Amino acid sequence: MNANETRTFHLSRRHDQVVFQYDKEDVEIPVRILLVAPLSDGKRIVSILHQEKKEELILIKSLETIDGTNKKIIEEEIERCYFFPKITKINDVSIHLGDYYWDVVTDKGGKKFLLSSPSVNMRWVSTQRIILCDSDGIKYDLCDMEDMDQASRDLLQRII
Amino acid sequence: MDIGIRAGQDAPKKVPAKIERLLEKASFAIDDIEYVVCSDLSMQGNFNETWVLLIANNLLVIDTGKIVERFAVSDIKGVRIKELFSSASILVELNAGEHCLVRYSKARTAEFVRFYRMLKLCLQGDRTLIGQESKASSCKKCGYPLTEEGAACPRCVPSWSVLKRLIQLMSPYKSRLYLVIACTFVAVGAQMIPPYITKKIVDDVILVKDASALTGLITIMLLSGVVYLAARWLIGAVSAWLSARLITDLRSRLHLHLQKLEMTYFNKRSSGDIVARVMQDTTELQQFLIEGLPFMLVNGISFIVISAILLSLDTELAIIAFMPVPFLILGVHWIWNRLRPLLYKRGRYRGEITSILSESIRGVRAVKAAGFEQDRANRFDEYNEKFFDSLRRIMTGFVGFSEGSYWLMTVGVAVIWLFASMRLTGAGDSLTLGDLLAFVGYIWLFYAPLQWFGVIMNWMNNAFAGAERIFAILDTRPEEYERKDNIQHPDIQGDIVFKDVHFSYEKGKEVLKGIDFNIKYGEMIGLVGKSGMGKSTLINLICRFYQPDSGQIMLDGQPLDHYKLQDLRHSIGIVMQDPFIFYGSIRENIAYGRPDASIEKVIEAAQAANAHEFIVEKEFGYDTIIGENGVELSGGERQRITIARAILQDPAILILDEATSLVDSETEQEIQSAINILVKNRTTIAIAHRLGTLRNADRLLVIDDGKIVEQGTHDHLLTSDGLYARLVKIQSELNELNAKAHIA
Numbered sequence: 001m002n003a004n005e006t007r008t009f010h011l012s013r014r015h016d017q018v019v020f021q022y023d024k025e026d027v028e029i030p031v032r033i034l035l036v037a038p039l040s041d042g043k044r045i046v047s048i049l050h051q052e053k054k055e056e057l058i059l060i061k062s063l064e065t066i067d068g069t070n071k072k073i074i075e076e077e078i079e080r081c082y083f084f085p086k087i088t089k090i091n092d093v094s095i096h097l098g099d100y101y102w103d104v105v106t107d108k109g110g111k112k113f114l115l116s117s118p119s120v121n122m123r124w125v126s127t128q129r130i131i132l133c134d135s136d137g138i139k140y141d142l143c144d145m146e147d148m149d150q151a152s153r154d155l156l157q158r159i160i
Numbered sequence: 161m162d163i164g165i166r167a168g169q170d171a172p173k174k175v176p177a178k179i180e181r182l183l184e185k186a187s188f189a190i191d192d193i194e195y196v197v198c199s200d201l202s203m204q205g206n207f208n209e210t211w212v213l214l215i216a217n218n219l220l221v222i223d224t225g226k227i228v229e230r231f232a233v234s235d236i237k238g239v240r241i242k243e244l245f246s247s248a249s250i251l252v253e254l255n256a257g258e259h260c261l262v263r264y265s266k267a268r269t270a271e272f273v274r275f276y277r278m279l280k281l282c283l284q285g286d287r288t289l290i291g292q293e294s295k296a297s298s299c300k301k302c303g304y305p306l307t308e309e310g311a312a313c314p315r316c317v318p319s320w321s322v323l324k325r326l327i328q329l330m331s332p333y334k335s336r337l338y339l340v341i342a343c344t345f346v347a348v349g350a351q352m353i354p355p356y357i358t359k360k361i362v363d364d365v366i367l368v369k370d371a372s373a374l375t376g377l378i379t380i381m382l383l384s385g386v387v388y389l390a391a392r393w394l395i396g397a398v399s400a401w402l403s404a405r406l407i408t409d410l411r412s413r414l415h416l417h418l419q420k421l422e423m424t425y426f427n428k429r430s431s432g433d434i435v436a437r438v439m440q441d442t443t444e445l446q447q448f449l450i451e452g453l454p455f456m457l458v459n460g461i462s463f464i465v466i467s468a469i470l471l472s473l474d475t476e477l478a479i480i481a482f483m484p485v486p487f488l489i490l491g492v493h494w495i496w497n498r499l500r501p502l503l504y505k506r507g508r509y510r511g512e513i514t515s516i517l518s519e520s521i522r523g524v525r526a527v528k529a530a531g532f533e534q535d536r537a538n539r540f541d542e543y544n545e546k547f548f549d550s551l552r553r554i555m556t557g558f559v560g561f562s563e564g565s566y567w568l569m570t571v572g573v574a575v576i577w578l579f580a581s582m583r584l585t586g587a588g589d590s591l592t593l594g595d596l597l598a599f600v601g602y603i604w605l606f607y608a609p610l611q612w613f614g615v616i617m618n619w620m621n622n623a624f625a626g627a628e629r630i631f632a633i634l635d636t637r638p639e640e641y642e643r644k645d646n647i648q649h650p651d652i653q654g655d656i657v658f659k660d661v662h663f664s665y666e667k668g669k670e671v672l673k674g675i676d677f678n679i680k681y682g683e684m685i686g687l688v689g690k691s692g693m694g695k696s697t698l699i700n701l702i703c704r705f706y707q708p709d710s711g712q713i714m715l716d717g718q719p720l721d722h723y724k725l726q727d728l729r730h731s732i733g734i735v736m737q738d739p740f741i742f743y744g745s746i747r748e749n750i751a752y753g754r755p756d757a758s759i760e761k762v763i764e765a766a767q768a769a770n771a772h773e774f775i776v777e778k779e780f781g782y783d784t785i786i787g788e789n790g791v792e793l794s795g796g797e798r799q800r801i802t803i804a805r806a807i808l809q810d811p812a813i814l815i816l817d818e819a820t821s822l823v824d825s826e827t828e829q830e831i832q833s834a835i836n837i838l839v840k841n842r843t844t845i846a847i848a849h850r851l852g853t854l855r856n857a858d859r860l861l862v863i864d865d866g867k868i869v870e871q872g873t874h875d876h877l878l879t880s881d882g883l884y885a886r887l888v889k890i891q892s893e894l895n896e897l898n899a900k901a902h903i904a
Contacts (some may be wrong), residue, residue: 015257016242016249083205083247083265095504096315098625101304109207112298113267114305117433119511135305136267138246158501 009048009058011073018077020048020057031057033077038084039125046074085111086141087132090152093159100159102132106140113138122160130160179211179222186227192216197275199264201247203228212250212262212275214282219252221262229261239279241272243669250276267305273664277710322624325631326449329406340398340454347391348461352469353384355601363594395454403449407442410630414438420638423705427665437633441626448623452616459609466606473595473602477576481603484572488565488610495561496618502554503618509547516540562611569607573600639704641725650723652731652812653681653716654843656702661711663697671697673866675711684844686854688884689863695847698863699815702845703732733811735835737818739802743787746775750782750804757808769804769834771797796827803834814838816846820853828853851888860884 008023011031020031029050036045036059046060060066063074085106092103100115113134115121121133129143145156175183180190195214202208202223211222219236221229231252238253242260250261250272264272281288298305299313306313330337357377365374415438426434470478520527520536527536580596583589656679663672671694679685687695700706701713704720713720720728730753741749750765751757757765762782766772774797778784784791786801793801799819806814816835820828832853838844848854855874862870862877862884870882877884 016251016260017258080205081244083201083245085207094315095501096625098504098629101315106207108201108205111207112304119508119515134267136265136269138266158498160505 011070013073018073029057033074033081035078035082038082039131043078084139084141086143089149090155093155175211178225182222182225182227188215195275195278197271199262200268201263201265203263205263210262233282236283239276239283241276322627322631326627329409330402333402333405336398336402340395340402343391343394344457344461347388347395347458348465350384350388350391351462351605352465354381355598357381358601359594359598362597363592367593399454400450403446406449407446411438411442414630414633417634417638420641421636422639425636437629441630444626445623448619452619452623456616462605462609466602470599470602473599474591477580477599480575480579481572481606484568485610487568491561491565492613495557499554499557500618502550506547506550506554509543509550512543513540513547516543565611572607573603576600576603639725645722646724647718647722650727654812655679655681655716656843657714659712661701661708661713663701663706663708671866675868677861677868679843681843682841683858684839684846686857686860687845687847687863688851688854688860688887693863694866695863696817699817699845704728731812732815733806733809734815734817735802735806735819737821739798741787741798741801745783745785746801747782749786749801750808752805753809761808765804765808768807768837769800770830771800771804796831799831800834803831803838807838812843814842814844816844818847818849821849851891
């Protein structure tokens with residue numbers, strides 16, 4: 001079943017919970033909204049999962065085909081569930097005992113974090129994009145490195 | 161409903177002054193704060209402080225300097241954690257429905273799990289968790305996260321503390337250390353003699369044409385060479401002994417300490433990293449101690465002594481000689497700032513190449529089957545080229561610096577020749593030709609080590625970094641093997657009770673959510689459930705590989721942690737899904753844990769495990785070497801060896817963790833009859849996905865989502881039409897399909 005088929009659905013919020021309902025049906029199903037391939041496909045493909053049964057109710061192959069309240073709720077929920085700060089500036093990067101200490105500015109604000117085992121926790125998605133995973137498990141998006149300021153690029157050049 | 165929460169004396173209630181002012185404005189008394197926790201995310205999901213306070217029976221949320229939420233605790237019906245990606249939120253249930261109280265990133269998981277537990281119990285009228293401070297998770301000095309909660313910050317620990325610990329490790333070998341230091345002084349002294357003798361020969365023999373003192377001077381020069389040689393030889397030999405001894409001691413301590421660490425340590429780290437600590441870091445430290453440290457000692461002392469000699473020979477020339485020194489040191493500092501990151505990159509690329517190569521070889525079958533040979537080659541080449549590039553840049557930097565610093569030294573010497581010659585050709589100067597030649601001799605001794613000073617400093621940094629990592633392991637708290645209240649010489653029977661046990665591997669993600677059951681001595685219990693529901697976790701807790709977060713586990717009426725760890729583990733035998741066979745003979749593998757067992761006992765155990773026949777068919781029988789690089793055994797053979805091991809061990813409690821899941825049905829039958837012997841009169845806990853193997857269990861415990869949802873015999877549970885009955889039905893249908901496919 002995907003959103004391109006004829007069976008339509010309706011999303012709503014009950015406080016913190018997103019609720020799914022097929023049109024012309026009364027049953028409200030608490031669901032989770034998940035991105036299928038957030039790194040390679042961004043926010044395009046979305047899966048709506050039954051919260052308890054963990055069964056997929058709908059696979060939306062392109063979020064662009066959805067509009068109105070459904071799209072708004074999906075986008076809000078993605079924003080809430082996926083905490084993925086994007087690094088916009090690098091203040092400092094240093095190496096100590098093989099661990100990397102980062103002091104960065106992200107689109108969510110400034111942050112200092114520790115990254116261990118770089119071979120595991122620095123993941124190259126493309127030549128211009130790296131996903132960093134810090135010691136607490138938070139993932140950071142280091143992309144568009146060429147658009148950063150010179151000081152940030154110099155610091156990066158030393159590390160990667 | 162007033163649940164009567166009162167302020168606890170030790171509650172974590174420190175808030176910044178601005179929060180205190182805000183509370184006072186809202187007519188709250190600071191003394192009424194009972195619990196404080198701070199999130200690193202705002203409600204909008206930005207990095208920002210959000211404070212949550214339990215104060216005067218109210219929950220307050222303070223975000224961006226304002227009280228944004230306020231609930232009476234009595235209005236809260238329930239609380240839960242909602243796990244998100246890299247973050248989570250605490251939801252409270254109110255009359256109107258669930259409401260998000262606060263968001264936090266994973267960095268604050270430990271604090272908020274504590275808060276959640278505290279609040280949950282508070283809602284039930286239990287305030288035992290109020291007052292539990294969390295340890296610092298970031299360094300107070302630099303603000304960076306700590307590698308372990310409550311640990312020292314590696315960035316802020318001074319390097320000399322490592323040196324101090326290394327010296328402490330050498331304290332059993334003090335006499336040798338003093339010998340090295342004494343020989344260092346002797347070597348430096350002997351090294352200073354030849355240039356001085358040169359001066360004497362030129363000034364007192366050649367220029368005055370008087371050879372009477374020549375023999376004596378040459379003899380002294382030769383003797384000083386011999387003394388220098390002897391001293392350097394002793395330094396080298398004793399340093400090598402000392403460092404080898406130190407590293408051997410360290411490796412032994414490391415290995416032993418690692419054996420005793422809690423399982424949680426190994427969960428967070430790859431085995432490759434740990435092996436690297438023990439082998440690579442200790443090797444690098446040893447190399448530095450053998451070569452780098454003597455170099456630093458000798459040249460450090462030389463530097464001071466030669467500076468004094470130069471100044472005593474001629475102050476003006478000495479000042480000229482010192483001029484290149486700041487440039488050399490700055491140059492070293494500059495080049496190493498650029499080379500150090502390249503060295504890390506090189507190390508990383510080398511690791512990647514090794515990893516890709518290792519994967520290509522291990523997975524050669526899969527690679528060939530998919531036709532991915534070129535793809536693998538491309539991936540290898542990509543990192544190989546990056547490795548080449550970093551290596552090229554490092555070597556170019558080294559060579560450039562090395563030649564550049566040599567040129568700088570040459571300029572220094574040339575300038576000395578210039579000024580000295582001008583003075584010598586002038587009149588009325590006290591400087592002699594001998595002085596000049598001695599000066600030039602000392603200058604090269606003075607400059608040369610500076611060139612390598614940077615190399616040695618970097619070597620020292622790397623070696624000390626390795627030492628820090630080694631000490632970090634040694635400082636990690638091991639399992640508690642013994643306590644004062646341990647039961648002495650227990651005769652463990654095998655009555656096991658779980659009382660409301662909660663457990664999570666990762667903070668905030670409970671795997672066991674309140675487990676209650678009891679097992680009587682001699683019972684065979686089957687644990688059933690879908691993958692990931694907590695079955696193996698129960699086993700891990702019984703073996704005390706981990707401690708429960710809350711609740712209690714009793715063994716024979718006593719808390720599990722009242723038993724010495726060794727006594728407990730010796731009384732438990734485990735037959736695992738993937739049998740552990742180490743490199744050694746079959747006899748040694750069976751007698752693992754009972755190395756004193758006679759061959760007759762080993763044979764008895766092997767016979768009971770239906771393993772004897774296939775063993776004697778091997779060329780060397782029980783002496784056949786198995787394990788990595790040994791003779792290959794089939795899955796069933798390996799399993800029967802581990803069953804024989806368990807039989808020989810004769811444990812009070814037997815755990816079968818999917819013991820037959822990796823073998824075919826025929827082999828399973830052979831193993832099953834061995835298992836039937838093993839379980840007689842022994843408390844047995846068996847996990848199996850093939851439910852048929854648990855048919856004879858005295859009782860089955862069905863686990864779902866971290867809780868026991870059903871209990872009973874196989875027949876009873878089938879009639880109950882619950883989860884177990886559904887699982888059996890699914891398996892039966894699957895077996896039928898497989899049977900039909902096989903016939904077809």
